Amino acid sequence: MYIPEEKVSEILNTSDIVDVISESVILKKSGRNFFGLCPFHSEKTPSFSVNASKQIFHCFGCSAGGNVLSYVMKYHGITFPEAAKMMARKYNVTIETKEIDPVKRRQIHLKEDLFRLNKTIMEVYFDGLKKQDIGKTPMQYLKKRGITDDTIEQFRLGFSPNNWDTIVKVLKDRKISKNIAIQSGLILERKQNNGYYDRFRNRIMFPIFDVNMQVAGFGGRVMDDSMPKYMNSPDTPVYNKSRILYGLHAAKQYCRQEGCVYIVEGYFDFLSLYQNGIKNTVASLGTALTSDHVRILKGYAKRMVLVFDSDTAGINAAKRSIKIFMNEGVDTRILVLPQGHDPDSYVLKQGQKAFNELALNAKTMMQFLLHISIDTHGLSVEGRIRVLEDMKKQLILIQDSALRSLYVKELAETLNIDEKAVLEKVREQYLSHPGKKSFLHDGENKDAKLESDRREEQMISLMLNYPEIINEIKNKEVLEYFYSEKLKRLAQKILSLDPKKEAFITNAMAGMENAEDQELIASFAMNDFFSEQDIHQTALSIIHRIIRVRKKQENTLTTKIISAEKGSDSDLMDLLKKKQAEIQQLHDHL
Numbered sequence: 001m002y003i004p005e006e007k008v009s010e011i012l013n014t015s016d017i018v019d020v021i022s023e024s025v026i027l028k029k030s031g032r033n034f035f036g037l038c039p040f041h042s043e044k045t046p047s048f049s050v051n052a053s054k055q056i057f058h059c060f061g062c063s064a065g066g067n068v069l070s071y072v073m074k075y076h077g078i079t080f081p082e083a084a085k086m087m088a089r090k091y092n093v094t095i096e097t098k099e100i101d102p103v104k105r106r107q108i109h110l111k112e113d114l115f116r117l118n119k120t121i122m123e124v125y126f127d128g129l130k131k132q133d134i135g136k137t138p139m140q141y142l143k144k145r146g147i148t149d150d151t152i153e154q155f156r157l158g159f160s161p162n163n164w165d166t167i168v169k170v171l172k173d174r175k176i177s178k179n180i181a182i183q184s185g186l187i188l189e190r191k192q193n194n195g196y197y198d199r200f201r202n203r204i205m206f207p208i209f210d211v212n213m214q215v216a217g218f219g220g221r222v223m224d225d226s227m228p229k230y231m232n233s234p235d236t237p238v239y240n241k242s243r244i245l246y247g248l249h250a251a252k253q254y255c256r257q258e259g260c261v262y263i264v265e266g267y268f269d270f271l272s273l274y275q276n277g278i279k280n281t282v283a284s285l286g287t288a289l290t291s292d293h294v295r296i297l298k299g300y301a302k303r304m305v306l307v308f309d310s311d312t313a314g315i316n317a318a319k320r321s322i323k324i325f326m327n328e329g330v331d332t333r334i335l336v337l338p339q340g341h342d343p344d345s346y347v348l349k350q351g352q353k354a355f356n357e358l359a360l361n362a363k364t365m366m367q368f369l370l371h372i373s374i375d376t377h378g379l380s381v382e383g384r385i386r387v388l389e390d391m392k393k394q395l396i397l398i399q400d401s402a403l404r405s406l407y408v409k410e411l412a413e414t415l416n417i418d419e420k421a422v423l424e425k426v427r428e429q430y431l432s433h434p435g436k437k438s439f440l441h442d443g444e445n446k447d448a449k450l451e452s453d454r455r456e457e458q459m460i461s462l463m464l465n466y467p468e469i470i471n472e473i474k475n476k477e478v479l480e481y482f483y484s485e486k487l488k489r490l491a492q493k494i495l496s497l498d499p500k501k502e503a504f505i506t507n508a509m510a511g512m513e514n515a516e517d518q519e520l521i522a523s524f525a526m527n528d529f530f531s532e533q534d535i536h537q538t539a540l541s542i543i544h545r546i547i548r549v550r551k552k553q554e555n556t557l558t559t560k561i562i563s564a565e566k567g568s569d570s571d572l573m574d575l576l577k578k579k580q581a582e583i584q585q586l587h588d589h590l
């Protein structure tokens, strides 16, 4: 699909980046910018910034950056035309999509077809549950588990009858393409190649919505002890189990309100909590939580509470998830329910108030791990040494050093071991940790930036923020004196734009070829520390310095080369020429 340049401009001029990013990141105003936790890298203190007047975002941590379209692309993992279409829809900009590339068009249509089919089948399952005959047993089952009619209605719970061809028949009756149905995972091809059969049979059906309320897939649960207990749709173009969370479409506003989200494992856990007023809840669909899940949730709540059963399976699941949360640097608590309870049974029996009280006392991840380790090894001398061995591995994962030292203190007190000894152990572990090096040397390259680059970047930053100086730059031909080829290329593109153009920065960004260039533009545009009164003067002084430094350096080298030539010192000449080449190379590679 080709989106005309003027349409891209129109989208950029009408959309509001703060508004769009706020849908997925909690933003707080601070000075000229909004700040929030970056959805593209793990962090605990916000370095992700959004500027409303420039309509750009930039992360000071991972240097992700761009305009509203680059954000939407990156966040949702979609292509430029898809992002443009999404924003066009949101801001009522009409775009004709006649000149669609056929491959892309097929992909878009496939997604639309899959959503439509899923919706149709959701209603078939929903009707199945309502039927007097086949729906009776599953309905009784749901009632027994305390699920109300309202909940069934809201979450469109359903039933897949105990036949091999319920869906196959529906597809035939409604003339829906077999190919689409196969891709949705709702039906499977028989091995002998003689027809199709339904994937979900004799199961309670849970439609899985994406955050835009579209039916992305299904989960099915048996009503007895047969295996597998749960079955989910396979990954499809619209269903990606490592990115989707059950119930988030309904829970997201409550997660925002409470600043906290409960993460449970099963559909029933989710539904019981939700219908008992604990609406800031999502379920992980029985798959392991991924860092994508955590990053998505970060956009809705600061605190995450993992709710687990007290059985071994629950504890093991909690242990597995901890690393992901730790890496993402979010405030995470672990709520282990009293013996014999799961979230579903607990809230049904004890009610919302008791649950909330329990949640208030949820353990931090470290407290939880410490508790388990003590349970396993005991508090004898040998036991305490083992506990320390367990815990040092966890402690080095904590990125925040202040927090880490608090835990070291807590651990020392609990084990009644000298704090220094604990610290020593942690340090030992840290030094033998294979990931250590990259961790420590990160960011050093950034410091090595050369002065010239800094000046050239300042020049670009000025051009972006004060396009009125662009003519001056053209007149002085200052780009000819840039060392960095990359920065020169970016600056040339900016020079080719009309300085009077509205939303200059975002439009300049739209003209960049790749994401990397867009990120650079965002970071230069954001690094605007000039005072507005003397922009012209500032520009002139940077222009002069760029020209002067380069001329001076070249003059010196040239003079030396010439004198070496005269004295026919070929060794020195080679050396000098090499140096000249090296200087150029150095600049090109930064």
Ligand SMILES: [Zn+2]
Binding pocket: 038, 039, 040, 041, 048, 059, 060, 061, 062, 063, 064
């Ligand atoms: Zn970042």
